[in-house]
Structure formats: structure tokens, C-alpha cells
Amino acid sequence: MSTDGVRAAGRRRGAELESAILRAAVAELSESGYAGLTMDRVARRAGTNKNAIYRRWPNRAALGVAAYRRLATDKLSPPDTGGLREDVLMLLRRINCGMASPQAEILRGLLAGVGDEPELLAELHAALADGGAGVWLTVVGRAVARGEAPPEALHPRVVTVALTLLRNEYVTRGLTTVPDADLVEIVDEVYLPLLRGRGLTPGP
Incomplete structure (x- = not known):
């Protein structure tokens, strides 16, 4: 991702950033299952940092549950x-x-x-x-x-x-x-x- 892309992603706030994180977590779950879900990989895919994720979900399990709910609803x-x-x-x-x-x-x-x-x-x-x-x-x-x-x-x-x-x-x-x-x-x-x-x- 380009530096400009990182800066653009960094400017996202609120619901937009949360949605991007959940989309990234859904993609990671779909590709690697819960065993392969990590905060680092989700952060990279979402174009954000781990702190932004931890402010919303305290741990990998909480993020995984939220992502599954998004996946189940979309399907x-x-x-x-x-x-x-x-x-x-x-x-x-x-x-x-x-x-x-x-x-x-x-x-x-x-x-x-x-x-x-x-x-x-x-x-x-x-x-x-x-x-x-x-x-x-x-x-x-x-x-x-x-x-x-x-x-x-x-x-x-x-x-x-x-x-x-x-x-x-x-x-x-x-x-x-x-x-x-x-x-x-x-x-x-x-x-x-x-x-x-x-x-x-x-x-x-």
C-alpha cells in the first residue's frame, strides 16, 4: 500500500473505520479460520494500526465474534x-x-x-x-x-x-x-x- 493510502486510511474515523476493520476480519476468518486470525493481520488488511482495533475490541476473541456476526448477516x-x-x-x-x-x-x-x-x-x-x-x-x-x-x-x-x-x-x-x-x-x-x-x- 502506498504512503498516501496509509495516510488516507489513518484519517478514517468512527463507523467507517470500524466497518473497514470488520471487513478485514471477515476476510481473514474466511481465509484462515479463527486459528489464523491475528490483530496484526487484520490491521494490515484494514490499513490501520492495532491500537485502533483494541479500542473497539479488547482481544482477538471479541473481534472474531463481531466479524462472525457480520459474516453471518451478509451471507x-x-x-x-x-x-x-x-x-x-x-x-x-x-x-x-x-x-x-x-x-x-x-x-x-x-x-x-x-x-x-x-x-x-x-x-x-x-x-x-x-x-x-x-x-x-x-x-x-x-x-x-x-x-x-x-x-x-x-x-x-x-x-x-x-x-x-x-x-x-x-x-x-x-x-x-x-x-x-x-x-x-x-x-x-x-x-x-x-x-x-x-x-x-x-x-x-
Whole structure:
């Protein structure tokens, strides 16, 4: 990088610099995993210095968790097939395939690396529990607009039930990918009936 480039990078402040650091950390995680993530390498890639990183994240683990959250958010976008069932199945299939992807390896490395730091582990688990709730709300919100689901279905805990059931398959069965027939069963037997039943008035 030229001297002018270093000076230009050095003048960045606030959100612009933070975004550049996170992009660099995401790139490092993608290339080398958590084991290869270092403050020095992130600083060089971001065109800044380690002090700028340490002012925002106290250690490598904190930076790694923040970078993973950025990576997970960027990778998951809401499908729009025109139908709720097809959208949900497509989303579950993307996530299911992703569990055997490099991103999943990054996650496993992070979970092992921050295991002795309860606050960071809780933050990482919170990111996983969120499951991109905004993506699911978008998918279900479109279905509500089309009349496929009642407005009462738009609740973060409700719209992410399919994801919770998928994760339960990984945990209880020790799988890295779940058979597609099981995804279809989650959608048809649990998720769609749950969403569509939210608008029904409870009986006496």
C-alpha cells in the first residue's frame, strides 16, 4: 500500500473505520479460520494500526465474534419465490448446506476459542439464537401481505421456529446436514400450521 493510502486510511474515523476493520476480519476468518486470525493481520488488511482495533475490541476473541456476526448477516438474504412454503424451504436448505461450509468451520473454531470467556460465548450464542430473525420476519411479512399468513404470525420467536427445530436436529442427532425429507416435514407438519394458526381465536 502506498504512503498516501496509509495516510488516507489513518484519517478514517468512527463507523467507517470500524466497518473497514470488520471487513478485514471477515476476510481473514474466511481465509484462515479463527486459528489464523491475528490483530496484526487484520490491521494490515484494514490499513490501520492495532491500537485502533483494541479500542473497539479488547482481544482477538471479541473481534472474531463481531466479524462472525457480520459474516453471518451478509451471507443470509431472504428468498422471494412468491410463496411462503417455497421461501421457507429455500431458506432452510441454504442454512442446512451452510452447516458443512467454511462458515460452519469458522463457527466451530470460535465456539472452541471463546469457551473460557462466558460473555463472548453468550454473545455468540445470542447471534446464533437470533438466526437472522430479520430475514425470517421479511419472508413471513411478505406472506402476510399476500394473505398466506395472519399478521399475528409476525413475532420473532414464532417466525424462527423452523430454524430452532433445524438446530435441534444438529444437536440431538449429531448431524452436520439434515436430510431434505426432514426439512420438508418441519415446514409442512409444524411451521406452516403454526403460522397459519396464529390468527385463530382460542376456543372457550
